[in-house]
Amino acid sequence: MREAFSEALVRLAKADPNVLLLTGDHGYALFDNFRKQCPAQYLNAGIAEQNMVGMAAGLARTGFRPFVYGLSAFIPVRVVEQIKLDVAHDRLPVIFIGDGAGFVYSHLGTSHQSTEDIACMRSIPDLSVYSPADRFEVTACMEMAYHTKAPVYLRMGKSDRGDVHGAVPQARIGSLLETNRGKTGDIAFIATGSLVRTAMDIAAGSYPDATVWSAPFIKPIDSKQVRTICEQNQAVVVLEEHSVLGGLGSAIAEISSEFAPVRILRIGVRDRFSHHCGSYEYLLKEHGLNRPAIELRIRDFLTAD
Template sequence: MRAAFSEALVRLAKADPTVLLLTGDHGYALFDDFRRECPAQYINAGIAEQNMVGMAAGLARSGFRPFVYGLAAFIPVRVVEQIKLDVAHDRLPVIFIGDGAGFVYSHLGTSHQSTEDIACTRAIPNLSVYSPADRFEVTACMEMAYHSKSPVYLRMGKSDRGDVHVAVAQASVGSLLQAKPGKSDDIAFIATGALVRTTLDIAADSYPDVSVWSAPFIKPLDNEQVTAICKQHRIIVVLEEHSVLGGLGSAIAEIASEFAPVRILRIGVNDRYSEHCGTYEYLLKEHGLDRLTIELRVHDFLTAN
C-alpha cells in the first residue's frame, strides 16, 4: 500500500512539474524513490507543520500542486486552522497525506495516534476526505485527488493488512466499493481503511451471505448509494479505526436518519485514549477493534435487534 502510494506520487510528479512534495521531516524511507526521481520537487519544510501548510497555500496560489505529508496526528490534526483558512476557504488544490492514522504507532502513545482526524476534517467546507483500504484504493485515491484540483485529506492507516479488492478499483468520487457481494437482506457491513480487511475476514467465516462495502471516500459520500444500501438491509454495521464520534459511522448514520432509517451499529474507537502500549494487535484489542471483539459485538447487536 505504501509502495503504491509512492509510485502514484512519483508518477504524478514526473508527469506534472508543478507537483511538489512537502514533508514535515517525516517519511524517511518512503520518499527515497521520489527524492531520486524528482529531487527538485521535494521540500522538507522542517518540523514546522503550521508554516508548511501556510506555504502550501502560497505555493498553490502561485501555480503549484502541493502534496503535504505528515503523520495524521499532525497533518491534519495539528493544522486544522491552516487547512480551513489558508487552503480550503479558497478551494486551493492542496492534497494532505495523513500517514499512520489510527493505531499504527501503537507503541508510541497518544501523541502519534490519530482517531479524531476524520471528525476534524469532515466539517471543513470544500475539503474532501479519502480513506483508502488497500493498494488499489490508494492508487485510485491519489489519481482522483490530483484530478479533483481541490483540497483533499487522504488518510493512510495500517497499510500491510492485505488487499481488499482483486483489481484496480473503478471508483467515482463518493461511491462505496463492494469488497464482497452478498445476498443477505438482513445485514450489510460498511468499513473503511484497515478494518475493511478485518471485516472481510469476519464475513468470510461467519457471515458468508453478507455484503461488505469499502468506503474509500468519507466525504463526499454518495447519498443515493448509501440510502439504497440502508433500504435493502435491516441492520448496517459500520467499522472504522477512528472515533465513533464524527467518522464514517456518523456520516452513514446522518444519511440513514434522513433518507432510510435503519438500525446502525457503529464500531470504532469509543470516546477514549489508549491506556497502554503494545503491538498494533494489542492496541486494537484494548479498543475492542480486534476480530474476536468485533464478532461478539455484531452477534450481540443482532441478537438484541
C-alpha cells in the first residue's frame, strides 16, 4: 500500500510540476524515491502542522497542487480548523494524507493513534474523505483525489492486510466496490480500510451468502447504492478501524434511516481510548476488533430478537 502511495505520488509529480509534497517532518523512508526523483517538489515544513496547512492553502492559491502528509493523529486532527477555513472554505485543491490511521502505532499510545479523524473531516463542507483498503484502492484514490481539483482527506491505515482487489478498480467517486458477491436477501458487509480484509475473511468462513463491499469513499458516498444494499439485505454489518461515532457506520446508518431502514451493526471503536500497550493485533483485541470478537458480535446481532 505504501509503495503504491509513493509510486502514485512520484507519477503525479513527474507529470505535473505544480504538484508539491509538504511533510511535517514525517515519512523518513517513504519519500526516499520522491526526494530522489522530484527534489524541487519536496518541502519539509518542519514540526509545525498548523503553519504547514496554512502554507499549503497559500501555495494552492498561487497555482500549486499540494499534497500535505502527516500522521493522521496530526493531519487532519490537529489542524481541523486550518483545513476548514484555509482550504475547504474555498475548495482549494489540497490533498491531505493521514498515515498510520487507527491503531498502527499500537505501541506508542493515544497521541499517535487516530480513531476520530473521519468524524472530524466528514462534517466539513466541500471536503471529501477517502479511505482505501489496499494498494489498488490507494492507486485509484490518489488519481481521483488529484483529478477532482478539490480538497480531499485520504486516510491510510494498516497497510499490510493484503489485497482485496485483483487490480486497480474502475471506480466512480463515491461508489462502493463489491469484493464478494453473495445472495440477495442475506446479509451485507460494508467495510473500509484495514477491516475490508477482515470482513472478507469472516464472510468466506462463516457467511458464504453474504455480499462484501469495500467503501473507499466515505464522503461523498453513493447514497443510491447504499440504499439498494440496505433494501436488498436483511441486515448490514459495517466495519471500520475508527470510532463508531461519525465514521462509515454513521454514514450508512444516516442514509438507511432516511430511505431504507434495516438493522445495522456498527463494528468500530466504541467511544474509548486504548488502555494498554501492545502489538497491533493486541490493540485490535483490546477494542474488540479482532476476528473472533467481531464474529461473536455478528452472531449475537443476527440472533437477537
